[in-house]
Amino acid sequence: MRVRHSGERCIMTRRTVNNILLSGVVGSTAYGLAHEDSDVDRLGVFAAPTESLHGLHAPKESHVSTAPDRTLHEAAKWCRLALGGNPTVMELVWLPDELYEVRTPLGDELIDIRTTLLSARRVRDAYLGYATQQFRKLQNRFAADEHGTPARRRSAKHARHLKRLCHQGYELYTTGRLTVRVDDPEEYRRFGEQVAADPSAALPLLRHYESAFDRTRSALPEQPDESAADAWLRRVRAHFYTPEAA
Template sequence: MVEVTNVLLSGVVGSTAYGLATPESDVDRLAVFAAPTVLFHGLRPPTGKQATRVSTDPDVTRHEAGKFAGLCLGVNPTVTELLWLEEYETCTELGERLVGIRESFLSARRVRDAYYGYAVSQFRRLENREDGSFSADTRKRTAKHARHLARLVHQGLDLYRTGRLTVRLADPQWYRDFGERVAAGEVDVAKTLLAEGEAGFDAARTPLPERPEEEVVEAWLIDVRAAFLSAARA
C-alpha cells in the first residue's frame, strides 16, 4: 500500500465549496499527491485503486498525480472542481502549475457527457422507487440528489458555454428549495430541468476544444515524476 506523501494540492470541495452545506454536512477535502517515482518501477505500481486513498474523520480523498490527471481528462466533476476553487489549504509549486493548466484538461464532448451524465444518474436515483413516493427516511437523501442534479446541469452548462467552472453557486437557496420540492414528490420538475439542460447543451456555442491538450498535462506529470525520482521508497 502506497503511503500518502508529497501532497501537491488540497482544498475543501463538495457542499461546503458549493455553498450548500448545512450544520449536519461533512466537510469534504480532496488532495493530489505524488508517489515516489521508484514505486512505478516495481511489481505493484500505485495505479488504479491503489492510487486513491480515502479517510474519514476528517473526510479526505487523495488521488495520486497520475490518476488525478486521468480523472480530470475525463472531466470527472467531483475531481475537476479542485482545480477551480477560490482558495487552497495546500498548494505547492507543482500544485500551482497544475491549477495553471486546468483549461488543458477540458474538451467539449467530455464536459457535456460528464456533467449531463452525472445529472442523469442523480435523476435515476430519484426515479427508482417502488411505490412512487418518498418515505420520511429517504426524503433528506432525495433532496440532496435533486440539489446536485440541478447543480450539475447548471455548472456543466456554464462550463460548456464559457470554458470556466464556477464552483460556488450564486443562489444556494434556490437549490435547497428545488431539492425540497422534488423530495416532496414533484419529480417532474427534475425531469423538466434535465430536458432543459439537454436542450441548452444542444443550442450552446462553446469555446472548448474537441480534444484536451494531453501534451500539456503529460509535460506536467513528467515534471512531477522527475521531482520525486530520488524520493525514498514508501
C-alpha cells in the same frame, strides 16, 4: 483536522499521505449548500515516489477515508479523471483561494493548466451523465416508497446535485470556466424540497439543459490538450525521483 506542512510533505491526522501537491475543501461547503449537519469533504492530489512506479506492483492510486472525509488521488489518476471531464475531480482546480488547505508549486502548475484539460464532448457527457444519474437515484428512491425525514433529505440532496451539475457543466461548456460556489443557495434548497416531494419536477430542468447543450456552440475544443497534462506529470515524476542506493 490539523494539517502540518514540511516542504512537499503534508501530514494529516489519522493517516499519513506524503507528497500532497494540492488539496482543498470541496462538496457542499464549497458550493455554499452546507448545513449544520453536513460533512466537510476534502479532495486532493498526491505524487507517488517515482521509484515505486518501476516495480511489479503499482502503488495505491487513491486513498479514501471517512474520518475525516477525504479522497486523495495519485497524480496520474487525477489527470486521467480530469481529462475525462469528471466533475468531482475538476472542481479541485477551480476552488476559491480560501478553500485550499495545501498548495505547492506543482499544485499551482496544475491550476495553471486547468483549461487545457477540458474538451466539449467530454464535459457535456460527464456533467449531463452525472446529472442523469442523480435523476435516476431520485426515481428509484421514490419508486421504493421510502418515506421519512432521512429519505427526504437524501432525495433533496440528489436534486440539488442534479441542478448544480447542469448549471456548472453548461457554464464550463460555454465559457471554459467553472464557478464552484452557487449563486443562490436558497433557490437550490427550494428546488431540492420540491423534487424530493415529486421527482418528476426535476425532468424539465434536465431536458432544458440537454437542449441547451445541443443548440449551443461550446467555447471548448473538441479534444483536451493531453500534452500539457503529460508534461506536468513528467515534472512531477522528475521532482519525486530519488534513486535507491546500490
